[in-house]
Amino acid sequence: MARIVMKFGGTSMAGIERIRSVAERVRREVDDGNQVAVVVSAMAGETDRLIQFCREAASLYDPREYDVVVASGEQVTSGLLAIMLQSMGVAARSWMGWQLPIMTSDAHSTARISGIDAKAIDTAISGGEVAVIPGFQGMSAGGRLATLGRGGSDTSAVAVAAAMKADRCDIYTDVDGVYTTDPRIVPRARKLSRVTYEEMLELASVGAKVLQTRSVGLAMKKGVRVRVLSSFDDGRDEGGHRGTLIVGDEEIGESDMEEQLITGIAHDKNEAKVTLTSVPDKPGAVASIFTPLAAAEINVDMIVQNFARDTGNTDVTFTVPAADLARSIDVLEREKPSIGFRELSHDTNVCKISVVGVGMRSHAGVAATMFQTLADRGINILAIATSEIKISVLIEEDYTELAVRVLHTAYGLDADEEAA
Numbered sequence: 001m002a003r004i005v006m007k008f009g010g011t012s013m014a015g016i017e018r019i020r021s022v023a024e025r026v027r028r029e030v031d032d033g034n035q036v037a038v039v040v041s042a043m044a045g046e047t048d049r050l051i052q053f054c055r056e057a058a059s060l061y062d063p064r065e066y067d068v069v070v071a072s073g074e075q076v077t078s079g080l081l082a083i084m085l086q087s088m089g090v091a092a093r094s095w096m097g098w099q100l101p102i103m104t105s106d107a108h109s110t111a112r113i114s115g116i117d118a119k120a121i122d123t124a125i126s127g128g129e130v131a132v133i134p135g136f137q138g139m140s141a142g143g144r145l146a147t148l149g150r151g152g153s154d155t156s157a158v159a160v161a162a163a164m165k166a167d168r169c170d171i172y173t174d175v176d177g178v179y180t181t182d183p184r185i186v187p188r189a190r191k192l193s194r195v196t197y198e199e200m201l202e203l204a205s206v207g208a209k210v211l212q213t214r215s216v217g218l219a220m221k222k223g224v225r226v227r228v229l230s231s232f233d234d235g236r237d238e239g240g241h242r243g244t245l246i247v248g249d250e251e252i253g254e255s256d257m258e259e260q261l262i263t264g265i266a267h268d269k270n271e272a273k274v275t276l277t278s279v280p281d282k283p284g285a286v287a288s289i290f291t292p293l294a295a296a297e298i299n300v301d302m303i304v305q306n307f308a309r310d311t312g313n314t315d316v317t318f319t320v321p322a323a324d325l326a327r328s329i330d331v332l333e334r335e336k337p338s339i340g341f342r343e344l345s346h347d348t349n350v351c352k353i354s355v356v357g358v359g360m361r362s363h364a365g366v367a368a369t370m371f372q373t374l375a376d377r378g379i380n381i382l383a384i385a386t387s388e389i390k391i392s393v394l395i396e397e398d399y400t401e402l403a404v405r406v407l408h409t410a411y412g413l414d415a416d417e418e419a420a
Helices: 016-031 046-055 063-070 074-085 120-124 152-163 197-205 213-222 254-259 285-295 322-334 358-362 364-375 397-411
Strands: 005-010 035-040 092-094 102-104 115-118 128-136 137-139 146-148 168-173 194-196 226-230 246-249 262-269 272-281 303-306 313-321 343-347 348-358 383-387 390-396
Touching: 005 016, 005 364, 016 035, 016 074, 016 262, 035 074, 035 120, 035 152, 046 074, 063 074, 063 146, 063 303, 074 092, 074 128, 092 348, 102 152, 102 322, 115 152, 120 128, 128 194, 137 364, 152 168, 152 213, 152 358, 194 197, 194 358, 197 213, 213 348, 226 343, 262 397, 272 285, 272 348, 285 313, 285 322, 303 383, 313 383, 322 343, 348 397, 364 390, 390 397
Parallel strands: 005 035, 005 168, 035 128, 092 128, 102 137, 168 226, 194 246
Antiparallel strands: 102 115, 137 146, 226 246, 262 348, 272 313, 272 343, 303 313, 348 390, 383 390
């Protein structure tokens, strides 16, 4: 008997027939003798609809009341799934976030989970009852309903799994696992049977949309084994595995990690490049740029500095999320007297391409392969950023698909023709 958390996203819950299909999956787990808790998202598109209602009601709304409105989507699906399970003869009940409770910070609409009292869930599932829990919500320290922000249901599921000491957290989505890259760009991309927490965290942070970054970080911190699989397909890979398992290094093994040099390639078009010209080259100059951006909670990724010896000035180029470009420009223009730059230019026609793999810790030449492969195709690199298991480059957006394809081949990630 295993203790399992099953999480279903918005596409899985989009309508009564899909909820019925989810209920069938849950019933199968119960029939197999497992103890089950289910975390659900709102129906696909419902949260956007509720957000629009808030915007129409008032341009400046109370975020506490906003949370009350947008959290109602998950309340509907949790109740409907409980009803559906009961109609199938499965003991089930819904639990709102405040009933457990799932405690959060007071940052309404972007709250973070601070703790979960798992006693009620433990009692329910130990007695054979399925606990159905709305994702994305909890109760703030001030006693108000609070939501966790976009992708919060994944985080809810992992947090519940950690609190109830689950054997595994299954995240059901509209894809059947984690691939070496986007199969829509590279048809010969391979589904991975296992990925380390670190690799998944890097892939999620640089554009892979399978899991929300915060949920992966929490899973790594709490040691929660996560499996990504499809709500619409029970297919298995060549090894007989369903989905992709995300686990710690120790479960994969050092020899397996070294054998697979690169695990995956991700791309992210939601980047903007900002360049400040003729910044005085003196101590504190760079700090004067990035300190006000940090104060505005704008994340800076890639940074390139070019020093001009004849002028004593420097050009500084960096990237920010495209959604934060307007705010970044506003912050920098207001700080122009203290920074001392001459001109500010920006470009949104860029894309970040990243290669990720724990194997690069013990292998040389990963960066050289990337740079040479892109050079051979005439793709210019605008900026570079690295971590222990990741190399990212910024290129012109028009070259995105070509770059992903040639790098996928260069690192030997293409599936065999028969498997493609």
